[in-house]
Amino acid sequence: MLKHRYTFYFAFFAIALLSFINRDLTPVNELKYISIALEALQSNHWFAFYNHGQIYADKPPVYFWIIMVGIKLFGTNGAALFTCLFSILPAIGIAEVMHRWTKHELKPAMGNIAVVMLISSGLFLACAIILRMDMLMALFITLALYQFHLAFIRQQQYLAPSAQRYFILLFILLALLIKGPVGLLLPVLSIFAFLWQKKSLKQWSLYFPLKGVLLFLLIIGLWGLGIDYDGGHQYLYQLTIGQALKRGIHASVHPEPIYYYLQSAFSTLQPWSLLLVVSGLGFILQFFKSKSQLETQSKLSDTACLFLTVTITGVVMLSAVSSKLEIYFLPLMPFVIFASVMILQQLNERKWWLWGLYPIAVLTMIAPIVALFFTSALDKLPVSLSDAYLLLASLFIFGVITMGLLLKQKYQHAVVSLGCTMLAIILVAALVVPKYNNLLGVEQVANLAQQQSPKYGNQGYYAYKKESLQNMDVYFNQPVRLINTVQQAVNLKVGSVIITKNKQAEIIKALAAKGQKPSYINTEGKYTLLVR
Template structure:
């Protein structure tokens, strides 16, 4: 037991050193981070914790749990980047611990340690754990619900904990928080010929607990918004999203294969060898292997069939993948290890060459930017993208180092070198690369200028919109799509701030009575290079 506490404390500090540094080093990114942070800010400001609102309009795309947590963080630390992202880091640390416990329970403590270290150094997990998005919350509850279901065979009360965590998953992401864990459990019992076990999992009490967790908010929101909630949240955001691509997020059935290869990097290169298990090993731990394979397959197939696709949707298959790879590394014989390390080196070289190619493929990212009226910043992206290239060179060096250890048959050092190189990679990326790239972004610095005005000021956005305008201006942003609408909005005695792209301003500047306050050429996450102007009366 003492050894477990030592491991737990080590994992907490190790993961914290990966996730916490750099949380405030960049502005929130469009569009997910700024959407969720602004909803949480408005929730805190209005004290309305039932109806999520964005830009003072009902925002019914997601349930409220993540907003509640983020609003609580804002209350403790103030509204800002760190407080928006800090809860994600905590839930990330929690998920690493859950993976340790699950790997230990299914196999042994050695596997649990390897599994948790693998998860804490996986690329998409690190991105999610350092971002103000809901997926890391879902990952925690998803993993916890399945862990406690398995623990229920030893301690019956764990089944009730599993039901409660499933309810919190539904409060975080909607019905998917219940449907996927339930499908995994059902398929596991079905193929294991243990459906009779359902009578032992406290189903009536569990269902009651589940509804006690879920019902208060869902009943309150349906009573408050009526059919609007059902049509937007259930019909559009779940049913329609599953059967039709939304907001340009689509892809072929095999979409998640490259996503898994690059998003689960560097450990994805070991996944085929980890899944390939000799028959005698499979028989020895058949229930554990079977459970993990079903978990992975259910998540992968569900989101592959779905018409709307986003890379972070498959985060819930990371814990079972990590445990399988953790078991692979805990064994004395590791088949295909050399081949896997060559794949690691190849992908690292691909990352490196891709970063180098940006200087030729995206010259507009590195050419000079013009800034007027805001604080001086670097004039181009050469320095930022040079740092990115150096960062990927670290991966190439790590691949060569791990192969040299393998050649000398020092397998423990191979694993340690992989963990260490990702630790240094993400630290350098968070503390050096991201801040420099952030300096090139056009929107936050201009939006903060509007925030310095009065709450009564009128803030407009002409012919384009990003949610960061709302979060950083601290105002409701009125979207204006035509010159006639703009002229109508200008008939006011209030102070006006108007965000407009330079090409649109050239078209209408002789027809409006607004003066240029500031100009920022830079990058936008969704539009590439833009020239953004802030006008005022």
């Protein structure tokens, strides 16, 4: 059994950091964020951000400021490793805040189990090992709601209001400036729903004091003035009205049906989805079975009520927004998992744990064996058979351990074993990923381009029909220009370096039609480099 949660924190931190060190950045998002920050530094923009000259009003400034600090301190190469800490450490921070929040309601062993479940859940773990601002926003949303609950407890005890109510506003402000409207709406609507449920809406001003709200609005106003000064009215419009139309009302990006999160939650919460469903069913059954004893057996604590309120409010709010992505569910995950563990502790019957854990343990143990009978399918994977077998072996070993623990009815130990299974998967991936960086990122083809360009006169870098390749300016420290037609490629100066993804045949054919051919051509993974 995990004796202390810090053991799991350390293992998670080490494995997550190793995965960042060993892998290339993805050009679509991770490299793009560094490119935007680099462009902001070069053009001296601090409030308005651009991606290769085009307005990028999708995100507020704080995360880009962090990357800019990283570039200033460690250069473009070190900035990625510096920025990754703002995904890993907030993940640990969320788990620790939730543990301390529930320490008076969860037994120590159950508190540790909740930590393991949170950190090792699929979406949460994935978001902790990529460069995105979502985990940092989720931390401040969690902190805002934690401070609200502390203030609520003080009010229930008839104690004088404390500085906690100002910390509520501070953390909401930071969440807003990191990611945008979700950082504001989720905590505010959750607090409103909770106070309404408790028939305490009249106390709203105790948690949102007028002075604090005015200061909050003043800072937002100053931010707006900074945007208007730095980027003009058009940028300010795109950040506010434009984003509301683009993502909130009639989504032009990531449009999904209203039931999307109910559909995707089962996969994002793996490997704990079935256990969470079982906990909910167990509580419902207990509620109807012991309705006369509701006050003593089935009544939820204020903490659990708040967690469930945040979950329900968040799902309704996110479902009402037209643009949807699985990662938007991230801020709700701590509340879903900890509320479920609190319910499981209240049910106090091993059968609920066993029903929720047995199927995933069986799958973890049996799936690797079944996969061995489909080697033809394994051959089609973009990894070598030896690496696939290593991953399958890890799954099988931990599956056997988990099943053995369940057979002994040591369900708490089994949870830790499954959590370690998820970390083992990330560890194996981190160890083998350098072999496949040419499939994941573009650093290898960038290095090749830098080697070849001087040999042909340094005529510049061009991305053919692939906008995300412009973000390779992070490696070149000079612009990568986008060309979208074969004629543009043919008209480039001899010696120009062209990078493309699966489109090289078009250029070669067009050059051949003019009796020409590339001066140099080579393929690295999914990308091809041609020298005109």
